[in-house]
Amino acid sequence: MGERTTLRGRLDALLDEVATITGDDTDVAALRAGLDAPLTVALTGRVSSGKSTLLNALVGDRVAPTDRTECTKVATLYRAGSPSRVEVVGLDGTVTEFPGQMRGDLGRPSSEIDHAVAYTPSRLLRDHFQVIDTPGLSGFTDTAETATRRVFAGTGSLPRPDVVLFLLDDVGGPKADEVEILRRSGASAQNTILVISQADLIAADNPMLKALEIARRIQRRFPATAGAVVPVSGLMAEAGICGVTERETAQIARRGDLEDWELFAVLDGSEPAPPGLDVEMLGRLEQLVGTYAMEAGGAAAASGAQAYCSWLQRVSGIADLRQAIGRRFVAVGDVLKARTLLADLQTLARQEPMVRNGSGASIRTALERAELAPELHRLREVSALEALSRWHPDSEVSAELGHAVAVRDPRILLGLPPTAGPADVDTAARTRAIAHRTGRGRARTSAEREAMLVLEQTYQLVRRGMWGS
Ligand SMILES: Nc1nc2c(ncn2[C@@H]2O[C@H](COP(=O)(O)OP(=O)(O)O)[C@@H](O)[C@H]2O)c(=O)[nH]1
Ligand SMILES: [Mg+2]
Incomplete structure (x- = not known):
């Protein structure tokens, strides 16, 4: 299998195409860097839900200031860098810098600040992820919703997160306004982890055990909103x-x-x-x-x-959270990054100069072609799985599609022994493809029909040797 047939190879080809269209490498270079960047994890939730404390626990160092009173006033990206320093990016685009760690007073009024970038010499940040700490949502008003949506969508100059940790500070699970915000912000099982934060405060006796029971209950109620519900005491972990x-x-x-x-x-x-x-x-x-x-x-x-x-x-419970983040990333991390890239290219195509000189339309055409390419089939698998878990979670094909998303080896996909040869793989894949084609007529929802269509394509790609790692 050549370079051309990988997801990354196809995305690189798309970026080359876009660079030719725009005649400018700088945007494209930044987008390409995004594909190589570590996973971006964003923390959001109400004020004082423990976001900064949890961030410190994840990073393994007290890099973010924490307080009883609201203290993180601007969105801050924590990334690897040495020596420790903070860049403050103004709404007017000017950048000021100070040495040391993030603090409450950034030397400029927060109303003039777009975001801050805190560089910290942390091995975890260098090798595994970068983290965005968001200012708390103070009550879920329209502004809060806009802010949350910006976190999911990626604010202007901050990277778009691959995974959002949404902190719940109420044992009842997400409240109606939070559910609404999550739904409208594009939260899904693939990109969101609900965190029952401050789990040690849930009860006087055995709080962590009770938090686990609550997490299970919430997971059952919101299968499509989050890939996992994890109780954590950020304070104990920190x-x-x-x-x-x-x-x-x-x-x-x-x-x-x-x-x-x-x-x-x-x-x-x-x-x-x-x-x-x-x-x-x-x-x-x-x-x-x-x-x-x-x-x-x-x-x-x-x-x-x-x-x-x-x-x-x-x-x-911090190990469970790390694992939940890792599992998402290992299974679908490159798909999440690919999706982020496609969304960023859509944004680029809509920008004023692009629209005016016709490049926007060409970018969109290149995008549409790429989206149909076999190398991007995994994106369709993940989208179909998201739709299924949202609209038809008890569908008969849920498990099969989940399996297709999680594994990369065609033999494992088909339940064949490692010794199975190409002919066995072809026969089994053909049988499954036919089953999904003929079964589509009996689909009970459009999400299920779409899932069966995607699975049929999956097995056809397996037969052509174009599916898998
Ligand atoms: N008992 C307990 N307190 C916590 C926990 N996480 C945060 N806190 C406290 O809650 C307050 C707010 O935490 P912070 O991380 O600054 O919240 P943020 O506003 O969401 O960033 C601080 O006083 C923390 O010490 C936790 O897991 N358990
Ligand atoms: Mg904070």
């Missing part, structure tokens, strides 16, 4: 990853030695603190790890800081 000192851990262990009544008496000042207990430090720890992690983590803390930090990470 503390566990960024570290708690031995002295702090010793305080948590010491606290665990006390009876409840003793502790309350000490905290409200009616009893003097027993030897070795530092009430002031306990207060700070409450902010650092949260009440639940102090109460439930006493035993782990007794084994030292390292044991306590791994307990924090394990219980926080």
